[in-house]
Amino acid sequence: MEPLAIDEAVARIAPGMMVALPPEYCGVAMAATRELLHQGTGGLHLLAVPQSGLQADMLIGAGRVATVEAAAITLGEQGPAPRFTAAVKSGTIRMVDATCPAIHAALQASEKGLPFLPLRGILGSDVLAHRGDWRVIDNPFGNDDPIVLLPAIRPDVALFHCEMADSNGNLWIGRRRELATMAHASSMTIATVETLYEGDLFADETLAAGVLPAAYVDAIVHVPRGAWPLAMPGHYERDSAAIAGYVAAAASAGGFAAWLAEHLARDEAA
Amino acid sequence: MEPLAIDEAVARIAPGMMVALPPEYCGVAMAATRELLHQGTGGLHLLAVPQSGLQADMLIGAGRVATVEAAAITLGEQGPAPRFTAAVKSGTIRMVDATCPAIHAALQASEKGLPFLPLRGILGSDVLAHRGDWRVIDNPFGNDDPIVLLPAIRPDVALFHCEMADSNGNLWIGRRRELATMAHASSMTIATVETLYEGDLFADETLAAGVLPAAYVDAIVHVPRGAWPLAMPGHYERDSAAIAGYVAAAASAGGFAAWLAEHLARDEAA
Amino acid sequence: MSASAPFLIATLAHQLAGSRRVAVGALSPMPGSAAFLARAQGLGPRQITVLGSRSNNDFTEGGRELFDRAAQGRIDAFFLGGAQIDGGANINLVAVGDYAHPRARFPGSFGSSYLYFLIPRVILFREEHTPRTLVEKVDFISAPGTSPANVYRPGGPAALVTGRCVFAFDRAKGRFRLESVHPWSSIEEVRDETGFAFEVPAEVPTTPEPDAATLALIAGPVREQIAETYPAFAAAL
């Protein structure tokens, strides 16, 4: 599988698609997200697996998001996600509140080709009360034992950044197995990678243990520092200064608009 | 976690326990099985994940097995498992026929602390007809869409042989993830290992990707060639001659009894 | 005369034309060889996964991945056998006679009870073609050939290859149709040796013999590739 140019890969994300995104500590495809901002793809349905931050905030701020399903949207130590918070308060996005294991389970349902998966907990919460798509049944193996059923979520795209790809299209994700679940559950997987691996990742059983097989991968882009300004453990730390700059700008709609215009102009020039 | 002597580790398997066993290509604890034969532990409930062969056949032949749940019991290219076949025909064990993904799913239910997991297929089969413990419901998200529900299986012990253990009790299982599922789902995990690893398997992210954490491991025994006469990929091949010898002996009850007596005597002498 | 292994491998390989992603289950040396042959011939499979193999196996999620991948629609073709196969394409991998006190017991259903429902093109294979194996009704249904319309079933049987012939399976009618007869057999012999009724079209061609190039592939790369998982079979091939 030949690596693609980033614009080519990102162009596969069509308006209105459901895009699954990993958490901030786990290989967020930020370079691809900036390309997505460029391409202007709108009406997106973001599925945070199970939480997101800067990535979701930028897309929301730019008006490209119709729906967010997440257990949380946060910038971690940098505080609340400003454009997300503003969008929810003003009702410009549809917010679908979930809880972390529900998103994992709903993706596992899709991974297993199942219509639903059950999950403990949740009962009596307003998370459940606001989910018209979740059901409560009486556990058929129990006795007066209510349990929640979650319908499968099948994203159109899984989009993430990971360690490396070999020339056969296999990805090395290490112990970030949520990336595998996302890929298994999605119709299409687009990955940016920090490095390219010469050879076959399956030739070495030690490496093979951390592989997401090419069978699940549709597009690969080689993007060193592709998670910046977020961290890529083992390569670079979170760029707190850059994120703080974003947070300051994005505190207001006008500030965000200026940040976006400057960002798009700088990228055009590059 | 200090490695134990094999007799000490195997003594934790009490009569009547449900023991989860991996398939023949995936690290069968044969040395531990011979020790189990020695200790005379009986009334076992074997859960093949999802199939077994020589290991189950020996325990069945020795009369140590009350129940077998499996998708298949076979010696592969060496043909049918002789004592298993004889025991089913004469009704001396309770055979619970399953299908591979049902065993995987029932263990995943236990891994997730769920009372059940749904599974597609199976409808209209006699596998389902003979399973009083499985249920069929109408998919609450569908319309006249029957689906099977499988109750969780929580084995008392997961018993397997794998590549290596570090001094903290972490195991390296590589891409044999069924061993992880077995351990997650079981109350206790006993592992024999081919080698010991100096240091911490989590210190290297490449190795970490193939680790089953010590949090799931209760007893470790260092047993080089611990899967013999079955294969340990990367270390030794299946010993077809030894298995053929077993098959020839085990063709009759008397032949098996002689093989067992000789085997136990030889081990005592060793 | 009975079918040679290379003939059957070539006939099975023919069934994989157009199937891009093929998986091969347990106890399947001939189907495994057929998958390697079809790939070598450029017939279809680009991706072959052999259960129990290390070099032809890209699973990294353990034993469940075959089943999950099938459910995701990422496997196009698969092989299943049967101690008994009946005219409705029901297969029996478990027991002959009474289930509780069987006359014969086999290893078990493996993943058939599931994969038969989910993989679009399942090719049945049973070399022994006698009224003992091809029966009117199986004694135990490991997996049914067809299901009611309301049952979720994207997959099912496509064909049955035996030592005497090839049957195609008509899912709408729920029965087999004779597709070709091997060179050493005949429609009459197939009728005599089959325990179930099947359709016979006006023209029934002879199953083609493998050509020299095909035989060379089988004796060469195919034999080498299958040896990892089935050494005894490869040695005898």
Next chain:
Amino acid sequence: MSASAPFLIATLAHQLAGSRRVAVGALSPMPGSAAFLARAQGLGPRQITVLGSRSNNDFTEGGRELFDRAAQGRIDAFFLGGAQIDGGANINLVAVGDYAHPRARFPGSFGSSYLYFLIPRVILFREEHTPRTLVEKVDFISAPGTSPANVYRPGGPAALVTGRCVFAFDRAKGRFRLESVHPWSSIEEVRDETGFAFEVPAEVPTTPEPDAATLALIAGPVREQIAETYPAFAAAL
């Protein structure tokens, strides 16, 4: 005077006495520090898993492992916060005001809606102790403090630590009981600043101050260990 970080860390650590396996979720610098402190003090935790950490994280199944492990009964204690917490130990991590048009919006429920049910000892922590945060009834229930008897619930709230006091939670009664008051506060102040009713026993001790050895542990190894996941917090500690 308000609570210092070391005081709160020490008070939270005290809540982990006897808990062998502790997990720490997102946005939890103080609880994470408390877990490291409790381990350094030999108080309880042998195994600490910090979400988002690499060196204090033995998960190899991805994000779902925390939740699966909790369900397996392999995690003894966990921390949860709340934009609002009410007298029934219901917690709100989502929104203040009307859910559809909130006055304030927070990140979201994270795993609380699940873990609150499954982990035996959940310690609630909210530094700000005012009628704004400790309310009579939360505006949105991310996770309820108690459940009807027929609901599967091996876990739940054990205590609530704030900047003014420690409450214990009585699951049978479904309400908080004042356990200790921090040195700079008083029962009266706690009453005034709490939006919900709670039980006050005859004797309410003062929450003990951390001793010099404890402060040294916090300034040393604890600060170092928490820095990997919360560098800004560690720098300010």
